[in-house]
Amino acid sequence: MLPIVDIPTIQYIIKEAVASGIEEILIITNSNKHCMENHFDRSYELESRLEESNKLEERDMICEIANMANIYYVRQKEPKGLGHAILCAKSFIGNDPFAVLLGDDIVENHGGKPALKQLIEAYNEVEASIVGVQTVPEDEVYKYGIVEPSKESEPVGRRVKLSSMVEKPKCEEAPSNMAVLGRYVLTPEIFNFLEMQTPGAGGEIQLTDSIKSLMISQAVYAYDFEGIRYDAGDKFGFIKATIEYALEREDLQNKLHTYLKELVKTF
Numbered sequence: 238m239l240p241i242v243d244i245p246t247i248q249y250i251i252k253e254a255v256a257s258g259i260e261e262i263l264i265i266t267n268s269n270k271h272c273m274e275n276h277f278d279r280s281y282e283l284e285s286r287l288e289e290s291n292k293l294e295e296r297d298m299i300c301e302i303a304n305m306a307n308i309y310y311v312r313q314k315e316p317k318g319l320g321h322a323i324l325c326a327k328s329f330i331g332n333d334p335f336a337v338l339l340g341d342d343i344v345e346n347h348g349g350k351p352a353l354k355q356l357i358e359a360y361n362e363v364e365a366s367i368v369g370v371q372t373v374p375e376d377e378v379y380k381y382g383i384v385e386p387s388k389e390s391e392p393v394g395r396r397v398k399l400s401s402m403v404e405k406p407k408c409e410e411a412p413s414n415m416a417v418l419g420r421y422v423l424t425p426e427i428f429n430f431l432e433m434q435t436p437g438a439g440g441e442i443q444l445t446d447s448i449k450s451l452m453i454s455q456a457v458y459a460y461d462f463e464g465i466r467y468d469a470g471d472k473f474g475f476i477k478a479t480i481e482y483a484l485e486r487e488d489l490q491n492k493l494h495t496y497l498k499e500l501v502k503t504f
């Protein structure tokens with residue numbers, strides 16, 4: 238719920254999902270459940286107070302949040318890792334393919350297609366699981382799930398078939414520098430593997446390990462999506478996102494621009 242400028246991080250992610258055509262959203266939470274529920278719920282009292290004081294723009298903004306999508310919540314009772322969190326969605330998902338968006342990864346594709354939409358379109362071409370990737374510096378591979386492209390098949394545009402995947406490898410052991418950056422479209426068969434998944438990197442149930450197992454019975458692809466990705470879970474990533482989003486805002490850009498110009502003079 239940490240705001241970037243004045244919008245909670247999760248709202249950027251929900252906006253991307255909605256703009257990609259998703260209508261039903263399940264948020265897997267830890268302790269912030271009520272605060273999120275309240276944020277995305279309708280508040281008739283607040284709406285009519287804003288209406289009475291003629292703050293119609295503000296009223297429309299809070300209605301827009303509540304009308305974005307059907308949002309449901311489930312609480313992950315123990316912090317056992319990303320794979321375990323996704324497993325909490327099993328009965329919600331049923332037997333359909335589904336998208337996963339991680340709460341720390343914000344992707345901005347100015348004027349272009351949202352990252353998730355790009356993945357969904359790639360899914361529609363191959364009807365197989367797709368992980369969203371981008372190239373990261375070689376000395377940062379240890380922070381991510383890293384993909385191994387198949388040597389037997391050629392990339393098709395931005396999509397490439399995978400032969401393996403590894404969670405948080407050492408730099409010298411990484412099969413590439415293409416990192417999974419918080420966007421996935423998965424087939425429901427992933428749950429068969431998540432249910433049996435033993436802890437991996439960091440002692441956690443890793444989604445990456447189950448996707449690697451899924452590759453034995455189904456094709457899995459990586460899609461090198463377009464857009465700038467911010468890691469809002471990292472202090473520096475959060476600051477970058479705040480500055481760059483503020484520079485896009487009409488009410489802030491001039492002031493911030495002038496301030497930044499003055500500030501760099503002092504360096």
Ligand code: G1P
Pocket residue numbers: 319339341342380381382383404416417418419443444445
């Ligand atoms: C998670 C995933 C990892 C992925 C990363 C993207 O790791 O396990 O595969 O590359 O998100 O942000 P975490 O950042 O939760 O450690």
